[in-house]
Amino acid sequence: MAVATTPVEQPAPEPVAEPAVPREIVLAIRGLRKRFDSTIAVAGIDLDVYAGSFFGVVGPNGAGKTTTLSMITGLLRPDAGSVTVHGADVWGDPVTAKRNMGVLPDRLRLFDRLTGAQLLYYSGVLRGLDRDTVVARTADLANAFGFEDALDRLVTDYSAGMTKKVALAAALIHSPRLLVLDEPFESVDPVSAANVTAILKRYVAAGGTVVLSSHSMDLIQRICDYVAVVVDGAVLDTGTMAKVRGDKTLEERFVELAGGRTDTEGMEWLHTFSA
Amino acid sequence: MVAHLLRLRLRLLGNSFRRSPWQLVALIVGLLYGLGMALVVASALFGLRLAPVSLAASAVTVFGAILVLGFLLVPLVFGTDDAMDPRTFAVYDIPTGRLATGLATASLVGVPAVAVALIGLAQIVTWARGLLPVLFAVVGAAVILATCLLSARVTTSLAAFLLSTRRSRDATGVLGIVILLLLAPGFISLLTVDWQHRGLSILEDVARVVGWTPLGAVWAAPADAAAGQVGAALLKELIAIAFVGGLWLAWRALVALMLVTPQRQAHARRYGGLGFFRLLPSSPTAAVAARSFTYWVRDARYHVSLLIIPIVPLILMLPLMIGGVPTNVLALLPVPVIALFLGWSIHNDIAYDNTAVWLHIASSVPGRADRLGRAIPALVVGIPVIVIASVTCSSLFGDPASLPAILGVGLGLLLSGLGFSSVMSAAFPYPAVRPGDSPFAQPQAAGSASAFIQSVSFIVTAVLAGPTFVFAFLFLIQGGDWGWAALVSGIALGTVILVAGVLLGGRIFERRSPAILAFTMRN
Numbered sequence: 041m042a043v044a045t046t047p048v049e050q051p052a053p054e055p056v057a058e059p060a061v062p063r064e065i066v067l068a069i070r071g072l073r074k075r076f077d078s079t080i081a082v083a084g085i086d087l088d089v090y091a092g093s094f095f096g097v098v099g100p101n102g103a104g105k106t107t108t109l110s111m112i113t114g115l116l117r118p119d120a121g122s123v124t125v126h127g128a129d130v131w132g133d134p135v136t137a138k139r140n141m142g143v144l145p146d147r148l149r150l151f152d153r154l155t156g157a158q159l160l161y162y163s164g165v166l167r168g169l170d171r172d173t174v175v176a177r178t179a180d181l182a183n184a185f186g187f188e189d190a191l192d193r194l195v196t197d198y199s200a201g202m203t204k205k206v207a208l209a210a211a212l213i214h215s216p217r218l219l220v221l222d223e224p225f226e227s228v229d230p231v232s233a234a235n236v237t238a239i240l241k242r243y244v245a246a247g248g249t250v251v252l253s254s255h256s257m258d259l260i261q262r263i264c265d266y267v268a269v270v271v272d273g274a275v276l277d278t279g280t281m282a283k284v285r286g287d288k289t290l291e292e293r294f295v296e297l298a299g300g301r302t303d304t305e306g307m308e309w310l311h312t313f314s315a
Numbered sequence: 316m317v318a319h320l321l322r323l324r325l326r327l328l329g330n331s332f333r334r335s336p337w338q339l340v341a342l343i344v345g346l347l348y349g350l351g352m353a354l355v356v357a358s359a360l361f362g363l364r365l366a367p368v369s370l371a372a373s374a375v376t377v378f379g380a381i382l383v384l385g386f387l388l389v390p391l392v393f394g395t396d397d398a399m400d401p402r403t404f405a406v407y408d409i410p411t412g413r414l415a416t417g418l419a420t421a422s423l424v425g426v427p428a429v430a431v432a433l434i435g436l437a438q439i440v441t442w443a444r445g446l447l448p449v450l451f452a453v454v455g456a457a458v459i460l461a462t463c464l465l466s467a468r469v470t471t472s473l474a475a476f477l478l479s480t481r482r483s484r485d486a487t488g489v490l491g492i493v494i495l496l497l498l499a500p501g502f503i504s505l506l507t508v509d510w511q512h513r514g515l516s517i518l519e520d521v522a523r524v525v526g527w528t529p530l531g532a533v534w535a536a537p538a539d540a541a542a543g544q545v546g547a548a549l550l551k552e553l554i555a556i557a558f559v560g561g562l563w564l565a566w567r568a569l570v571a572l573m574l575v576t577p578q579r580q581a582h583a584r585r586y587g588g589l590g591f592f593r594l595l596p597s598s599p600t601a602a603v604a605a606r607s608f609t610y611w612v613r614d615a616r617y618h619v620s621l622l623i624i625p626i627v628p629l630i631l632m633l634p635l636m637i638g639g640v641p642t643n644v645l646a647l648l649p650v651p652v653i654a655l656f657l658g659w660s661i662h663n664d665i666a667y668d669n670t671a672v673w674l675h676i677a678s679s680v681p682g683r684a685d686r687l688g689r690a691i692p693a694l695v696v697g698i699p700v701i702v703i704a705s706v707t708c709s710s711l712f713g714d715p716a717s718l719p720a721i722l723g724v725g726l727g728l729l730l731s732g733l734g735f736s737s738v739m740s741a742a743f744p745y746p747a748v749r750p751g752d753s754p755f756a757q758p759q760a761a762g763s764a765s766a767f768i769q770s771v772s773f774i775v776t777a778v779l780a781g782p783t784f785v786f787a788f789l790f791l792i793q794g795g796d797w798g799w800a801a802l803v804s805g806i807a808l809g810t811v812i813l814v815a816g817v818l819l820g821g822r823i824f825e826r827r828s829p830a831i832l833a834f835t836m837r838n
Contacts, residue, residue, distance in 0.1 A: 113677055114676065114677065114679075114828075114829075115673055115676055115677060115829065115832055116829055116832070116833070117829040117830075134679050135679045138677060138678065138679040139679070141677070143673075143677040145673055145677075147670075148670040148671070148673045148836075149668075149669050149670045149671040149750065150671055150674070151606060151610075151668070151671045151674065152671070152750065152751075153609065153610055153613045153614050153750070154606065154609060155586050155590075157588075157589060158589055158590065158592055158606075158609065161589055161592050161602075162592065162602055162605075162606055162674075163674060163678070165592075165597045165598070165599065165601075165602040166599050166602055166603075166674065166675065166678040166680050167678050168599070169597075170597055171597040174597070192585040192586050192587055193584070193585055193586070194584075194586070194613075196750075196751060210674075
């Protein structure tokens with residue numbers, strides 16, 4: 041494999057080859073389509089996500105990432121196509137499919153008049169956990185994500201990054217088989233992001249599966265072993281990270297796939313500063 | 316700068332017409348209502364031209380003072396969403412003075428400004444009784460416009476500035492309710508005044524005092540001129556102009572302060588333990604109930620809809636009382652009204668969650684657990700309230716034997732109301748105030764659809780409790796065991812409707828869940 045040419049030198053993630061014995065496909069997406077009025081948000085997406093993989097979905101703003109993830113998690117009904125989670129169809133057998141999923145949506149509210157502890161408790165009990173389990177896991181999660189001090193404050197008074205962390209903890213509380221995270225690192229500080237990444241990596245090492253979207257290419261390249269590049273509602277390339285990016289960085293490969301860079305010349309006035 | 320801001324204001328006004336048809340209808344109704352009210356007032360002012368000076372003076376001064384007070388207070392209590400907030404312009408290098416002038420001038424564009432201008436011009440007609448009164452009234456018209464608009468600017472910005480934290484916003488909701496409660500005795504005492512004989516002298520007394528305050532001075536000055544008291548008129552006009560000057564200085568200072576003051580930081584309070592979640596068992600239904608209880612206690616939007624419940628029967632009873640309906644008959648009113656409102660309280664509960672409802676959908680909470688959980692707080696609060704109110708009202712009615720009938724109607728309305736609301740909130744949610752907004756704020760997309768759904772919910776609930784009403788009515792006419800029939804039918808029929816509503820609403824919730832989430836995202 042050729043050496044990456046980014047200034048930030050990154051060692052490629054360990055598994056490079058496709059697995060010899062196919063692992064279980066924990067998430068299978070077939071022919072997923074969605075249109076809103078006249079705009080086609082998702083134009084036929086097929087994806088397979090293997091159990092135990094760290095799967096990144098990258099794409100420019102408005103590429104249909106959130107729409108796709110919402111259809112996976114059962115929050116948005118697709119016009120056509122199917123989503124199967126651990127053998128259960130999300131739209132045919134939602135109860136089983138959703139039990140296996142932990143969800144972090146982007147830009148949806150939380151029940152933010154609850155305290156952090158109450159929100160985690162609520163999320164756990166709605167998932168069918170009993171009181172003692174939820175209380176024990178709440179303490180563990182607060183400790184791992186570093187918001188013990190905030191457990192007794194209302195979520196509405198949290199900062200954006202703190203809110204994200206609590207929401208992520210709530211997605212983990214019922215130990216799902218598959219985590220679907222929409223922009224989990226947005227507005228999270230670097231220390232917390234490293235912390236969260238470590239937690240997610242341990243989860244994947246233990247056999248869990250993470251599907252996450254982000255527009256930070258560097259981050260996806262660093263933590264994901266599989267990737268899908270989504271542009272205008274279609275998958276332009278997918279596979280292992282090594283296969284997709286080849287001898288380039290993910291960012292270079294992405295810009296190439298997404299249609300090249302806009303010409304940035306012709307803004308000379310920007311270099312003559314106002315008095 | 317002034318031209319720019321005027322254009323921006325016009326553009327904002329123009330864009331408000333580029334919305335969905337229903338919003339447009341609501342907007343146009345609002346415009347016509349505002350202008351219509353102004354025209355009604357203007358014609359009254361024309362009419363006052365023919366009235367004697369003393370009567371015209373009192374009427375115009377008191378009305379004018381109330382108008383100015385409205386411009387001062389309404390933004391404070393209701394907290395309007397202000398697109399022309401000075402802080403919006405903080406990133407541009409606009410000198411404070413020019414920004415203050417520009418924003419104040421821009422507020423000339425809009426329905427309130429046009430309405431006030433109409434009223435200001437109309438009061439010139441009232442005082443068209445000689446050169447001096449007209450002169451004072453003409454100057455007054457300009458002062459009136461400036462006073463009203465600057466008042467609204469100052470208090471709107473003050474509200475946006477001081478109430479920028481969640482807690483203070485919540486507090487204003489409760490403050491509004493307290494003001495309403497305080498006003499109620501005021502209204503009652505107003506109604507008990509013998510207006511036919513003493514009304515005019517009271518009005519004159521009030522006007523005499525108010526005419527010397529900044530609120531009423533500008534309205535009273537032409538009247539004094541018309542009565543020949545030019546000195547008093549001059550003094551009042553000066554008071555009014557000084558008030559405008561003061562408002563202007565306040566506005567300028569506020570703009571300067573807001574440009575350099577970032578959003579206020581709230582001091583977050585701590586809540587120990589799990590609260591209601593600790594008290595209730597750990598099943599999805601109980602958890603939804605605990606969450607609803609918590610919101611009833613913590614969310615100002617719920618406070619308002621709960622606190623309004625005891626006020627409504629009072630407001631309904633007042634005109635009847637004045638109309639001479641005997642007190643013991645009036646005692647039959649509160650229980651059904653309270654029960655109806657309690658049952659109705661959850662008919663749009665999902666819209667209150669806003670997009671947070673995704674958690675229920677992603678966790679595949681059983682629909683009936685969601686429905687029943689939301690109804691439990693209303694049951695737990697409602698049943699004791701209705702029992703106590705029924706005992707009280709039956710003794711006020713003067714016949715303890717009426718207790719079963721009153722109780723039956725109350726419980727029947729509560730249970731069937733909750734059942735029907737459980738269906739409505741899953742099937743027909745309509746836009747509500749968003750979490751964290753002022754409870755009195757108007758939702759972005761309120762329209763006649765919401766009014767229609769509200770009326771349907773009320774009417775169907777009343778119809779569903781129909782048999783119980785019939786039994787209670789028979790008791791009133793014939794007495795005997797009909798009261799017990801009302802109690803049994805209220806409880807039995809109500810329970811059946813509640814169970815059916817929870818099950819049906821639950822199925823609708825499960826089937827429509829993506830549509831429900833999509834609705835909340837549009838809201």
